[in-house]
Amino acid sequence: MQSASTECKLMVAAEHNDIDMLCQLIEEDTNVLHRMDKMGVVDTPLHMASSEGCVDFAMEMMYLKPSLAKKLNKEGLSPVHVALQCGHSELALSLLRLDKTLIGVKGKMGYTPLHYLVMYEKKKDYLNKFFNEYHPCINDDLTSQGETALHVAAGCNNEALKYLLKWLRTTAKISMLKKHNLLNVGNRDKETVLHVLARTQPDPQIVKLLSNDLRINTEVKNSKGQTALQILESSDKKGNVDIEECMPILRHAKWWDPVAILRRTPFYIMAMIAQWGYEIKTMSPNNGNAMLVVTVLILTTSYQASLSPLVAFCQQMCPKTTTIISFPTCKFTLVPSTVLLAVIIVIMC
Structure with missing residues (x-):
């Protein structure tokens, strides 16, 4: 009964960023963090601190019991996932500085912190910090649906997608061959980032960046035999200004254009x-x-x-x-x- 009470008090301490209360509770019950670590799926004080943006408390928890940073809560999220979901990117970066392997922790549906970053973060500085520091994950991390960070960003956050594509265009940290493969890789439905963008929220600026500057293969077909252009042409949102602007860009895009290749x-x-x-x-x-x-x-x-x-x-x-x-x-x-x-x-x- 006392252990349950101690755990509840720890959650309150985390919510209020109260490190003194944390130390006092651990003195009273020295095994409380160890018990939490042995549980399966559980909300820990580190999850609470991450959701509230309590950096000091989160850092103290990392020093006391670093393994809690890899625990998943009832929603299938690690503390880093939670921090990114709640808009606390600086806290997420602080956790990752103490343990870089946290970037590879897979949560619900195989989503890693990088996937959550491109879902929720819109600030260029934070996005570039993650891209520069954890760029191998851009290539390697896939969700259970076979989605890369590009697929996820295309489905829900055009701002992050735009910054990621511009970063890919200029960075030397990923080889040209890997960039080509990343841009043209399909998810479980054989859809590239361009397919996902066409199906969800086509942005003319991004479509132009993909087709003209990054030379994505616009002729790739998904599992239904559709190209990105055909998805736009069959869209029930036809008439939308963005869709009408995207279609001619894709119609005139040539994946294999010797003149464009020579120019570049x-x-x-x-x-x-x-x-x-x-x-x-x-x-x-x-x-x-x-x-x-x-x-x-x-x-x-x-x-x-x-x-x-x-x-x-x-x-x-x-x-x-x-x-x-x-x-x-x-x-x-x-x-x-x-x-x-x-x-x-x-x-x-």
């Missing part, structure tokens, strides 16, 4: 360089140094090979006593090449 070639090259630089920076020192040496050797070899035809030409056209560098044509070729090589090395270092 400089962007792809810089993206690959940035990706390579990021990979080197995140390697162990020995592997990173080795990779940097190999990279410089490859670039130097390519650089010298590209100059060989020019050198031969200059030697035939010019007297042997004249240095190649003195010719304007040679200067024009050598300077940009040298600058490019220097820029690439600086980016990688």
Whole structure:
């Protein structure tokens, strides 16, 4: 009877961010947190503190009994899920700083904290903090319906989806191949993020970003044999301003457009360089140094090979006593090449 009373008092202490009361209750009943930890599905004081945004109490609970942070309540949510659902993203980040593995805790229907983030958070700063720190989850975490964070955001939070897509477009933390796979992966119904967006709340700005800038495959069909455009055309909301604006964007979008690809070639090259630089920076020192040496050797070899035809030409056209560098044509070729090589090395270092 006393244990039940102690647990109720702990919930009250959590609600009011009362750390003194927490310490007093633990002195009176030293096993109370241990008993809670042994229970199955249960609302803990950490859930209560997370819902109320009581950062100090939540941190104290994490130090006293960190395993409670992975407990699911009766709604199938961990404390981090609850914090994000209630709009306390700073508290969620504080919990994750103490234990990064909490980002992978799966709640009801396989939703992780990242899924809840894109469902409820609309502030760019918090979204970018999560994306930068926990970017592997964007690729790896799937719900029981096979949904990525992109699918979830497309279904309920266009603001988060917009920021996530812009982050994906510019980040070097995810390779171009993984980005391509992420954008075109289907959920259990074989629907890509574009299908979900077309079916729920199509936004012309986001549709344009997906089809034109990120080059998503607009011709992919879901399990019902429909493309995103066909979903819009058969929508009972036809006539809606956004839908009417989205349809011509998708009609004119070409997933395989050589002209568009050539136009964006400089962007792809810089993206690959940035990706390579990021990979080197995140390697162990020995592997990173080795990779940097190999990279410089490859670039130097390519650089010298590209100059060989020019050198031969200059030697035939010019007297042997004249240095190649003195010719304007040679200067024009050598300077940009040298600058490019220097820029690439600086980016990688």
